[in-house]
Amino acid sequence: MIRLPRGTQDILPGDSEKWQYVEQVFVDLCRRYNYQEIRTPIFEHTELFERGVGDTTDIVQKEMYTFTDRGDRSLTLRPEGTASVVRAFVQNKLFGSNQQPQKLFYNGPMFRYERPQQGRMRQFVQLGIEALGSKDPAIDAEVISLAINFYQSLGLKSLRLVINTLGDKESREQHRQALVNHFHPYREELCQDCQLRLDKNPMRVLDCKKDKEHPAMQTAPKILDYLTPEAKDYFEKVTAYLDAVGVEYVIDSNLVRGLDYYNHTAFEIMSAASGFGSITTLSGGGRYNGLVEDLGGPETAGIGFALSVERLLMALEAEDVELPLEQSLDAYVVAIGEKAEAKAFEITQTLRTNGLKADKDYLKKKIKAQFKAADRNQAAYVIVIGENELTNGQVSIKTMTTGEQENIAFDQIVSYIKQKG
Known part of the structure; x- marks a missing residue:
């Protein structure tokens, strides 16, 4: 691996x-x-x-x-x-x-x-x-x-x-010289990086993690005194x-x-x-x-x-801050039987193209497992379509928070969910 x-x-x-x-x-x-x-x-x-x-x-x-x-x-x-x-x-x-x-x-x-x-x-x-x-x-x-x-x-x-x-620039030049004068007597006690910094950019000696506890750090000249x-x-x-x-x-x-x-x-x-x-x-x-x-x-x-x-x-x-993440679906489409699969796919895509978050099963799961998938995805509505629904030109839409179910025509599914909001 x-x-x-x-x-x-x-x-x-x-x-x-x-x-x-x-x-x-x-x-x-x-x-x-x-x-x-x-x-x-x-x-x-x-x-x-x-x-x-x-x-x-x-x-x-x-x-x-x-x-x-x-x-x-x-x-x-x-x-x-x-x-x-x-x-x-x-x-x-x-x-x-x-x-x-x-x-x-x-x-x-x-x-x-x-x-x-x-x-x-x-x-x-x-x-x-x-x-x-x-x-x-x-x-x-x-x-x-x-x-x-x-x-x-x-x-x-x-x-x-x-x-x-x-x-x-003038403040830094004055402070730079003060830092060089201050740290020079301790040069050999500083880490190799700080020895180089003392020549090139002595202000960065103050930022050293290795030498931060050195006594000379506590008494180093302050930039505020050279402004x-x-x-x-x-x-x-x-x-x-x-x-x-x-x-x-x-x-x-x-x-x-x-x-x-x-x-x-x-x-x-x-x-x-x-x-x-x-x-x-x-x-x-x-x-x-x-x-x-x-x-x-x-x-x-x-x-x-x-x-x-x-x-x-x-x-x-x-700080135990919980972000208000939006991870739920507007709808989950449940297909019952092979004949309903194509229409379920079409409905799912129609919901998406109309700005709704939707998904369906792609593993040929049983009806109960499809409803469990809708729960996991926190779907607000479950749209059920089987052979009877295909014949009647309607789907059964279940509101998951209340358990209410209604039969809605194919061309009214989007407007129904948006109005219910």
């Missing part, structure tokens, strides 16, 4: 409906915020992620699925969505559209080679949004509020929003907008997003539900004012976030 690759999963009926539901809620919410869908390839040129995500990140250094195609080109299965969306924004000249900012959302599988664990797969699904073309701090607050609104609309209550600012007046004012405006719409948050000066392109606003949404697990992050995002230029486009501000559907479903389970 051939098994699926490690770190992947089959999403079977019974679970797939949950995925469909949360994805549709996300789509509907994005449309209310006037975001439009964008779809990008599952694989891209490797250079896109090296430049767009950052060659000092764990994603690029350790986690990408990269291969060489027959044309000797290096390609990579996308590990995240932002770089691809920005590449599409630049390549298709969306910056020239008369609709600005460009507000986009996406939904699709991503791939990272890491140790599989609960809620963290090698193939996982991200829902995300990107708003490109505005430097207004109000859109930062809009992006954050959309994320919070999404989780709350699904019924989650144990949410914790953590925000920080990574400052502007320029402009960067401080920007962050204060973002928090003021969040306050205005009642979004609660906690400021954490140690919050550092794991990708190189972030600046100014950064945020994560976590689950505080008991039993959720040690990795509490549900989603994260932030502003990336230099990414479009890095990928060959004009100076363009951007902000976005991404969330894992797998971790979302874990959070719903941890």
Whole structure:
């Protein structure tokens, strides 16, 4: 027997409906915020992620699925969505559209080679949004509020929003030097990754999982102490907008997003539900004012976030949230005898083409077993057709909730069920 690759999963009926539901809620919410869908390839040129995500990140250094195609080109299965969306924004000249900012959302599988664990797969699904073309701090607050609104609309209550600012270029340069000076005496005590980060991107030392308990982490310089007046004012405006719409948050000066392109606003949404697990992050995002230029486009501000559907479903389970899934049928057609089979098939198809959910037996089951199948499918009505019904040009329709039965002409079946509703 051939098994699926490690770190992947089959999403079977019974679970797939949950995925469909949360994805549709996300789509509907994005449309209310006037975001439009964008779809990008599952694989891209490797250079896109090296430049767009950052060659000092764990994603690029350790986690990408990269291969060489027959044309000797290096390609990579996308590990995240932002770089691809920005590449599409630049390549298709969306910056020239008369609709600005460009507000986009996406939904699709991503791939990272890491140790599989609960809620963290090698193939996982991200829902995300990107708003490109505005430097207004109000859109930062809009992006954050959309994320919070999404989780709350699904019924989650144990949410914790953590925000920080990574400052502007001048703020980061001053903070960078302070971090280098601070960690240099402890260099040999840090992991190999952090020793490299100290040279290339010292802010990412603060994001290290291996060295997080090192005493030097607790006393590291805070970015909030190195903000320029402009960067401080920007962050204060973002928090003021969040306050205005009642979004609660906690400021954490140690919050550092794991990708190189972030600046100014950064945020994560976590689950505080008991039993959720040690990795509490549900989603994260932030502003990336230099990414479009890095990928060959004009100076363009951007902000976005991404969330894992797998971790979302874990959070719903941890809080015992039951999604209102619609899995019942409008009608189940029971055929008695071979002569009625063709008409049963025709009626079933007519119901479907008229917008009703319908099914029938395809295993030649006995009448009792067909009624049991109707029960399993939670059919509102059972339509029975046998030789007598064929002769009379009618079917017997049973309302399953009341047990009421009526004889209805073939051409009245659809209108009868719709009127009964």
